[in-house]
Amino acid sequence: MVEKGHSHGDNAKYYSLRAEAIQELLIEKGICSMDDILTMADQIDSRSPEDGAKVLAHAWVDSEYKARLLADAETALMELGYDLPETAPKLTVLENTDDVHNMAVCTLCSCYPRAIIGRPPAWYKGLAYRSRVVVDPRGVLKEFGTELDESIEVRVIDSSADFRYLILPKRPAGTEEMSEEELAKLITQESMIGVGLAVSPEQTKSI
Amino acid sequence: MPKVHDRGGWPNEDPIDHSEHEMEEWERKVDALNGVLGERGLKTSDQLRRAIESMDLETYESLAYYEKWTAAMEMLLVEQGIMTTDEIDAKMKTLEQGKK
Structure with missing residues (x-):
């Protein structure tokens, strides 16, 4: 089966025009302006995995902050200046430990902690990930180059329109001397979804 | 039999496709419009998903991501009487x- 994530061809031509028509009608009817749409687009663009990495690196260095983040992510994010929109679904941060590895999916669609780390990667929205990860999480992890010890329990967390999850990856060994800023660079988008691990300092040297 | 969107555990042997593509401007606007409509109380994520779920299998699998969103937003706006399909x-x- 050929899956279409990216828009192209006749469908794209039709739907891009249809979307434009819908926007124009909304503007004519006074429901919103083009400026509202573009401002929102800029606002969405402004969130990226770096924002999440900054927060999670802070949790690595400050255990009290980490406890607050795990207990009530939205309030803890506010401490760092991230005021999530009122319409944003509830966000929960789950910690990966020596015993438990969490990974997030949205089997129904593409729900993702967009309010803090931006738009999801294409594979996250794709049918292969959504179908397979709940059946064979370790197999999927391997495709991301992530191999976990058999003793670690893997938990696949299904997101929804109302609940989103951000994964706090395990802090790699040998990072005790690193600054918060350096640590944030180890936290990748994949590690915040749980399909990857935080980059180890050795890996950064070899890059 | 689960509905078209309910993909957990569906038979699928495709490898994960890691490729990304630059978003087209119209897709970026659709993405933003979804947020604007949310702010105006004209749709929730659940409603958008419900509209996407109501597609038949062929449409669901043949449309790209933001094409589905466009079709779903249209459905919700028409349902609420904000605009008509004819318009x-x-x-x-x-x-x-x-x-032209």
Whole structure:
């Protein structure tokens, strides 16, 4: 089966025009302006995995902050200046430990902690990930180059329109001397979804 | 039998496709419009998903991500009486002629 994530061809031509028509009608009817749409687009663009990495690196260095983040992510994010929109679904941060590895999916669609780390990667929205990860999480992890010890329990967390999850990856060994800023660079988008691990300092040297 | 969107555990042997593509400007606007409509109380994520779920299998699998969103938003706006399909068709025609 050929899956279409990216828009192209006749469908794209039709739907891009249809979307434009819908926007124009909304503007004519006074429901919103083009400026509202573009401002929102800029606002969405402004969130990226770096924002999440900054927060999670802070949790690595400050255990009290980490406890607050795990207990009530939205309030803890506010401490760092991230005021999530009122319409944003509830966000929960789950910690990966020596015993438990969490990974997030949205089997129904593409729900993702967009309010803090931006738009999801294409594979996250794709049918292969959504179908397979709940059946064979370790197999999927391997495709991301992530191999976990058999003793670690893997938990696949299904997101929804109302609940989103951000994964706090395990802090790699040998990072005790690193600054918060350096640590944030180890936290990748994949590690915040749980399909990857935080980059180890050795890996950064070899890059 | 689960509905078209309910993909957990569906038979699928495709490898994960890691490729990314640059978002087109119209996709970026659709993405933003979804947020604007949310702010205006004209849709929730659940409603958008429900509209996407109501597609038949062929449509669901043949449309790209933001194409589905466009179709779903149209469904919700028409349902709420904010605009009609005829209005959208007419506007589309005008836009098309303007581009020729």
